[in-house]
Structures are given as C-alpha cells and as structure tokens.
Amino acid sequence: MTDKIELFERMALIRQCELQLNEAFAKNLFPGYIHSYLGQEACAVGMCAPLSNEDKIVSTHRGRGHYLAKGMALEPMVAEMFGKETGICGGRAGEMHAADPDLGILGGNGIVGAGLPIAAGAAYSAQLDGTGAVTVAFFGEGASNNGSFGETMNVAAAWKLPLVLVCENNLYAEMTPFSDTVGEKDVAKRAVGYGMQGEVVDGNDVLAVREAAERAVERARKGGGPTLLELKTYRWGGHFEGDPRKYRTRDEEKEWQERCPLRRFREKLIESGEAKEAELDAIEEQMKADVAKAIEMALAADTPAPETAHDHVYVPGEVA
C-alpha cells in the first residue's frame, strides 16, 4: 500500500464512521448530539499525514475526524462517542471530547476556541524540550472570532512556537454563515498582522492539504515558527444531526457535495493509475465493516457504572 492509499483509507474510515453514526442517530440509538465531520475528511487526514506520535493535536467539538486521522483506535473511539465504559475515556468524555496521550491527541473541547491556548502550551513544552515535536491546533472559522484566537496567534508568532494553526473554514458556525460575522472572509489574511505565515488551501483536496501541512510542519520543526492554514471546506450536515439547515440552500449543499473530498481523491488515484477501482472499493467495504463492528460493539457495551462519576476529580496523593 502506498502512502496515498493510506490517506484514502483513513478518509474512508472517517466517512464511514460519520455516515454510520448518523444512521445510529436516526434510529435513536445515539445518546445525545452528533457533530458530524462529513465532508471535511481531507482536512484531518491531510494535516495529520506528516505527524508522528510525538507530535500533538488539539481538537474541537467536531473531533472524530481528527482523532481517527491521528490514529486513535476505532473501537474505543466509537464506544466513547456512545458513552460506554469500553470508550477510550471510559465513556465519560463523550461526543465532544476524547483524548489519547500516547498518540499525542490532547482532546476535543466543548468550549469553542479554548483549544488554541492549550495547543500553544503544548508547543511551548516541545520548544523547551527541543525535540522538534510539532503541535497542530484544529479549530473552526467560527472559533477564529473568539478572543483566544488573537492571543494565540500573537504568542505563537512572538515566541516562534512549533505550532500549526489549522482553521477548517466550513462556512458555518452553528446556524450562522461565516460571511455574516466578519469583514474579511479569508481567515488566513489575519496571519500577516501577527507576523505569521498564512495560507489558503483547498480543504477538500487531501493532497493539497498534505502539502501545506508538510510545509508548515517542516517550518515548525526547524524553528521557523507557526503557520496559519485556512482549509476551505464544507460541513455537509447540520451543526448537529437533526438541524433542519434553514440557513442555507439545498443547492449550495449539492454544489459542495460535488466537491466530495473522497470521490475527488478516488478519481485522482484511478486516473493517475495509482489505484484500481476495485482496490478502493475493497478499502471502503473494509472500513464500512470495521465501523459497523465498532458501532455494534459500542451498542452492546455497558454504560459506565454511575459511581465512577466520582473517580478522577482529583489526582490522589499527598505532597507534604
């Protein structure tokens, strides 16, 4: 398998995960909201391509794509989404949160924008250690309007932190179109004012994302400081599943679905002869089966014993 096939596989995995979770939701099998990552698969996968387990990511409320792209095991991740005790965090973190320190996944966040300062902290930590490890902070275009964004841009640039700031501009923050909330529609333009490199990237083209990621990660590793990447993409679903999406047209949605990152990549791979249709079909089938199994397992698993709610409020141990 070439690395491009791996990219395809990862994207297909995310796609299947999101599709099948939505189905579970539609069947009333899911406890709570689903913030679907459908349509944005190329962003997570392209960005995580150049990262190792030493590198960190910080995610959002819409984090499954990031988790899977960074290598989180499918089954415990899915179980976490269902709040089951087999979940990667014992089922207590839930749909907006999951973490895996060993893989450098520092968690999602229920607070929009709150991951940015934390990512800067992780990057500062790596800078102290001089390991060359890089931190990638994922956030939405909506988050770019929160105070934490400006503070993080500035500190990252001033300290030349090994940080890549990745704005997935999917055009909507909940029900509000981005264009209604800004005077400048390219988030990437904010970079220059903070003394940082900024770049707009086609977020539905996984190879373009990977290339930009490689440049930015390389810069960060070498001490060249942070980069702001704006990945233009689209949130296929509502803010959460069930959102009637009155704030946009079905036409607009169709247009963006025609720019499907998975299909585009599939076509490219076949056209260039790097993969055969059947091979990719098989991958998709496999991913479909893997996800189906993960969901089945999650559904069959127990919810955590309620008394576990008392665990981990504090790290135990007396110091003095």
Place this chain on the structure above:
Amino acid sequence: MTDKIELFERMALIRQCELQLNEAFAKNLFPGYIHSYLGQEACAVGMCAPLSNEDKIVSTHRGRGHYLAKGMALEPMVAEMFGKETGICGGRAGEMHAADPDLGILGGNGIVGAGLPIAAGAAYSAQLDGTGAVTVAFFGEGASNNGSFGETMNVAAAWKLPLVLVCENNLYAEMTPFSDTVGEKDVAKRAVGYGMQGEVVDGNDVLAVREAAERAVERARKGGGPTLLELKTYRWGGHFEGDPRKYRTRDEEKEWQERCPLRRFREKLIESGEAKEAELDAIEEQMKADVAKAIEMALAADTPAPETAHDHVYVPGEVA
C-alpha cells in the same frame, strides 16, 4: 484664537497636569499610583479634535489626557485623581477611572483591553440611532494583545460600526517592551486581516494625528465603518511614577524627549507664523496656573464620607 492654538492649549494643559501631578506624587501628596500621560499629549488632543459632545470616547488606566482632550473640566477631574469628594465621580472612581456622560466620556478602565468591547457597544448604539455619532476607543499597544482586541476588530468590521480604534503604541506595557511580545511590530497591520482600514501615524505630531482622526471619524460618520489607527509615541515616565525604568536606557528616553510633541508643535506654529512665542508662553503659563489651582483645590478638599461607599451599588427602584 485659531483652532491650532486651541490644540496647543489643550496639549499644554495635559502636559502641566501630568508634570504637576508627578510633583505632588514626589512630595507624597498623592494617594496611590500615577499612570502618567506625559509625552503622549498629541495623541489624545489630535484624536479628540474632530469630536463633538455627541461622540463618545472610551479610555484606559492612563486616561487623563483623553479626559482633558475631550473637554472634562479640569478641577473636578484633578480632584477625582486625588479621590476627593469634589471629584467628577465623587472621588470614588480614582486615578484609573473617570467619566462624564454629558461629554461622551464613557470612563477609564482598570482592566487592560476591557474598554474595546464597550466602545463597540456605544458605536452600535449610535448606529441604531442613526445619529452619525462616532466612538473612539483608546487603548495601548499592550492591550492589542488581549483577546478583546480581536473580537472588537472583527465585530466592528463585520457590522461597519462607527468606531475608531486608536492604539497608542508607546512601546511599553508595564515593564515589558512591545517588541518582546509580538511577531509584528506594527499593530496597524492587523487591520487588513479583519477587513478594516489601518494606518500608522506619528503620534507625536498633533496635526498628523488630527488629520488621521478626521479621515477616520469622517469615514465612520458616513457609514464607512471602523478604522484602526496606530499612533507611534512614547511613555516618558515609568509605567507608574516611581518605576525605576530598568527595562530601557536613558538614551532611548532622551531620544524620544527630543521628539516632544508640545515643543515640536510650538516650533511649527512659530515657524509658520501662526503664533508668536510670547503668546504660547502665556498659554503655558496660564495652563500651569490653572493646574496649580486645581491641585491646590483638590488638596484642600475633603475625602468623601466613608459611608458613601454604600451608595450606588444598585440603581434603586422597583420595576413590578
């Protein structure tokens, strides 16, 4: 008196106020810290020149220059600084705070950056009323690194608020040089990323400031939206009086004192024949005397009765 002479007078007033308050401080006659505005006089005076009483300003912890430039009466302003009951706010607001709603002075602030969102609110209010009134938000370059700055830039641009954002870049935030805390030394450059006009201005040249102010205020009045002005200037004193200023050289201070806004303006007025030396001397003498009297009155005044501490915690009155 031409309007330029008025500008000179206002600057001389601020200069005298700051000099004489420092003297009072040195003689241990001042209760608390003094955040001196010495050296920045052209900023406040130039910016407030095109404003009427309908226009609002929002100030900072270093606010006396703004208050006087916007027309606050000298004596109650000075008395406020001393915490006297004859103060414009009864002596309870103190050195970092003073307000006068009738003149559109919405107050100083002890929280760096907190005035920016409030200024946006005042601008929104004027936008609703359609009066053409403009709000000017003064803040330091240090404040430009706080989250409130980014949020305000963005909302102001998105809503085309009648707001002028005035960053007085005096190179220091407390004891920290600005250059140590940023990746880009021109704050004005941040404007473009938010879809706003930005401009760097010589903050020690009152006419340059006034021109920039006129352009920005005009734009705001006509519905053209906000402007970010960065006034390059210098804080002659320490962060507060008594600060030993170890973080910079006496040479640097001397260099900036050679760019004294008051002297430069005086020389210009004389050179161009717009004023005679004696006339300007007389103004300065008058200002000196006015301030001396204001301080004398403030010193002689009583501190507020301590029981007044209980006043105004809530606006009285039952609604239902």
Place this chain on the structure above:
Amino acid sequence: MAPKNYCWALIDAIREEMERDDDVVLIGEDVGAAGGAFGASRGLLDAFGPMRVRDTPISEEIIVGLGVGAAMTGKRPIVEIMFMDFFGLCLDQICNQAAKMHYMYNGAFKMPLVIRTSTAVEMGIGPHHSQLLESWVGHVPGLKVVMPSTPRDAKGLMKAAIRDDNPVVFIEHLALHRNKEDIDEGELLVPLGKADVKRKGRDVTVVATGLMVARALDAAETLAKDGIETEVIDPRTISPLDIDTIVASVEKTNRALVVTSSMKQFGFGSEVSAEIMERAFFHLDAPVQRLTPPFTPAPFGKHFDEYLNPNAGSIADAVRAMLK
C-alpha cells in the same frame, strides 16, 4: 389565559418589551436568523429586524461588552450567552464592567442590561455543557441574578429584568423549556427579589431553585401522604435573595433543606444556610441541610446525570432524615 411553555413565555416577554420600548435590543449567537440556538428567540428577527436582533460571531466577551456599551448610551440590551458554562470567557465584562459601572462612576451611568443565559444540567451533554454557576454572579455586588422555574415566572421575571436599570443575569434551565402553564394574556411582571412560596406547609421548609422546584413539589406530595407538610419556597431571584420569606418560613417549620442543581461547595445552599444560621438559629430544631450533586464535573450521558442529581425521592429522603 392560554397555555404557554417556558420557552415561548420568554419569547413573548421579550417581544412585548421590544414592542413597548424601541431601546430594547437582543444580541447574541444565532439569536436572529436561527431564532436562537434553542429556539428561544423565534420570530423576533422578523418582527424587529436585524439591527435590533443581532447575530454575533462566537465572541462572548464582546457580546457582553456590546451590551455594556449600549446600556451606557441609552439602550436596554439583552445579550445572550448560550450556555452559562461559557461565563469564564466573559465574566470580566459581567463582573468588572456591567456590575461596577453605575457604582464606580457615582451613579452617572445606569446599566439596564439583561445577560440571558442557560444551563443544561442533567441533559447529558457532558462537562462543558452542564454547569449552573449562579453563585459566581451572586457573589458580585451590582448584579442581580434571576432563575425562574415556571413559564409564568419566566415571563414575568424577564419583563421585570428588562425594565430594571441594573444588570440582571437571567438563567434558564433548558430542561424546563417545554414545560407548560396557563399564563394571563395581559401585562405580567414578577418582581425581582421576591421569593414565591410554591406550597404551604408547617413541618419543614424546602428551598429549591430551577429544575429542583418541581421535584421538591413532587416530594412534598409524597411526604404529605405520610402526614409531613412541606413548605416549598422558590427564591426565583438568587441575588438579592429574599431571605425574609425564607426566614419567616423557617420560624414556622424550624427545619430547612436547600436543593439545587449547582455544586454544594461555595454554592447557593451554603449562602441560604449561613443566612438562616444568622437570622433564625434559635428557631432551628435541626441543622439546615444542602442537597446537591456531589463535587464533581458532570460526565457525558444521562445515566450519570440521573445518578448525580437530586430527585423527588432523594429530596423526600432528606426531609425524612431531618425529621427523625
């Protein structure tokens, strides 16, 4: 009289006040075109247009700051912070700016500002969407804090909050949004600072807020079968607290239990208990008790919520234990 749910009662309140007074405006995330993240401002954009019903970016600090600045210049803004869990992002504007403006400037500015927010305690959404933090704001002089438990109170308190010249933090329990009640069509104002005795009783006083009021009433029903007469008081306003009504009740019942959805430690129950201690100590036959979720964040999932939060059963148990 018409049956209204809590959510529509609030929309009615805001609509009526916006009709009555052009200075009333509504500012927040998704309040306009979307009709509110929880549908709690439906119809207002159409009725009042995008200048008075303003969608904002995700910028909590300036959302409140816009309200502060607008209130200082003659408006009566309602600003919305979607969840109270986000208060950590805007508490400076609430507590240092809105709360202190009238005071600092010696009365020069009024601050007719409503900070509308909600809690989703017990809705399974996890640690960042399940907090009730009324005591953060209750601790700050200059603020009023309101927390209605019924549609009628929601409407009347919202209208009063909008007309009040002080900053009012208005906390809605999302789990109450669909509860219905008959509400008079006419003008309805519920005064801030006045508790409501939701049920009379002579054996024990239960002070309950928000979601807990209905449960306390349920518990009272059960207890009545055993001959225990419970007085249920809903303070409705958290600050200033109508402690007189509570003390009068305790002087009669000699026992009190406080039930909340917020943390016990440094919480509402502690305040009520300490006030009863100071004012009615010699009337007490038993110590005032606090019944609350334990001192932990809220994990994801309703099974945890059910386990962690007080319910009619645990309220009744707590009352019985006090009467032993």
Place this chain on the structure above:
Amino acid sequence: MAPKNYCWALIDAIREEMERDDDVVLIGEDVGAAGGAFGASRGLLDAFGPMRVRDTPISEEIIVGLGVGAAMTGKRPIVEIMFMDFFGLCLDQICNQAAKMHYMYNGAFKMPLVIRTSTAVEMGIGPHHSQLLESWVGHVPGLKVVMPSTPRDAKGLMKAAIRDDNPVVFIEHLALHRNKEDIDEGELLVPLGKADVKRKGRDVTVVATGLMVARALDAAETLAKDGIETEVIDPRTISPLDIDTIVASVEKTNRALVVTSSMKQFGFGSEVSAEIMERAFFHLDAPVQRLTPPFTPAPFGKHFDEYLNPNAGSIADAVRAMLK
C-alpha cells in the same frame, strides 16, 4: 533560621522547586526581566533563563492556557495572573480546562499547574484591583485553592502546590508581601488541605484567612485581657477545606466567627457556616457569624478601605457580641 518576608519566601520556594525539577517553569506578565510586577519573581530569570521564566503579552487567557497545555505534556508550570480581579478573562481556562482535564479524560492527563495570583484588597487601588474571589474557584471541582497568611506558610504551600498533580490556585495578599518571619533553611513543605490553629482557645473559634489572620490574632490578644480565650484557625487551603479541624474547634468552643476580606454573599464565610451547621449544629451555643466587607465594590482610596474592612477592633466586637 533566617528572617524572610512573604515575598522572598515565595521567590525562594519557586527557586528551590525550579532547581529541583527542570520541568517547573514560570509564565506571566513581567515575571522575567522585570522580576515581577510586585518584585515577586526577582532573580529567577537570571537563574533559569528566558525559556523557563517567560514574559508574556497581556493575554490572560493564553497565559493560563499555556500552562494547561504545558502541564498536559509533562511540564509543571506556574502561571501568573497579576491580580485576581482579572480572573474574569481566564476563568474558562482555569475552570473548564485546567480543572476538568484530568476528570474528563478519565485520568489520562495530570494537571500539575499552579495559577499564581494576588489580591490587593485594602490597598486603595479601587474597584478593579481590590477583589478577593476565592469562592469562584472554590466552587469548582478539580481545583485546589490556597491562601497563605504568613511567610512560612507561603513558602511551604507554594512548594507543595508546585509538586501537586492538580491545578492549584495560589492567592497572595499583596498587603502581606513585606511581613517577615523566621523560616527554616531546609526543605519546607506545608500540606495542602490542612488548617493551622494559629492560637489555642476555648471560648470561641475565629476562622480567618489571609490578611485577617493577623487581625484575628490581635483581637484575640485584646480579648484575652478580658478573659476571653479565642482559638484562631487559618484554613490556609480554601478548597479542599479542612473542615475537620474547624469542627473539632467548634465542638470545644461552641461558637464560631468567620472573618474574610471577600464578600459575605456566596462567600467563604457562608461555606464555613453551612459546613458547621451540618456537622456541629448541636454543639453550637450561638449562630456562626460572618464578618466581611459589605456588599459593595471597593471604591478608590484607603479611607474607604479602612471603613469597609474588618479590623482587630471589629473582630473583637463581633466576638464579644457572640458571647453575650
């Protein structure tokens, strides 16, 4: 033994811990080149260099966030928020991020983070620089909150806070910075969560924090002349509160007064009172009282501060009133 003031005791604590453990870093406004806005990190930049002693822009949210992210990746950061009055700008990072990270992720991350901050209550600086808000953070599970009143406690608690794997909010009273005390040269650790009985007595318990501890001791001196034996307890840690020590004292004295520089409403005194209510009610001969500044912001000027805040005289008066 050497006499040290509170400020230098803290610097020593941080220096010793930074020497002991390379992972300890200090981050904040003016902490480096300037040696701290209050001189409370003098010498550390020279000793440890600009990477471990990092000056920041005026960006409170990211100051704490840097600490959170660094703590999650193996560091033991101390982050400084100059005044506690600025907590409204960074409370999300403190209360939703630092406090909940260990919990949410089922123990996967530790959070060895110290949030160093100060209060300038009674120093005349006015409404935005005179607040003590320990109950905001005391209300949040996952946080520890510490407030030393003496140089020795300051040093020992700071060292313990740095070594603790939980986020600790460390509150200094600036008015205490110049107080001196003899401190052992050797290793000094004061355990978090343990109150200190600063004076033994049998007639009344005074629980006092921060600035109020010395005043309570002064009052006790005066009262002793009248034969009133006051036990003075300094909890030192606000959360988790060592209520056992307080309750044991009240069981002996049957009376308690709580004295703080923070607001009474929803404050520390309410928490202590409510806990005593629940645990020692039947030992009480009189209601627990809270002595605090009144419910108002702090105006500019020391004359107001003197009027508003408790002092040895008003503490003694309150004790006498309780014994009547």
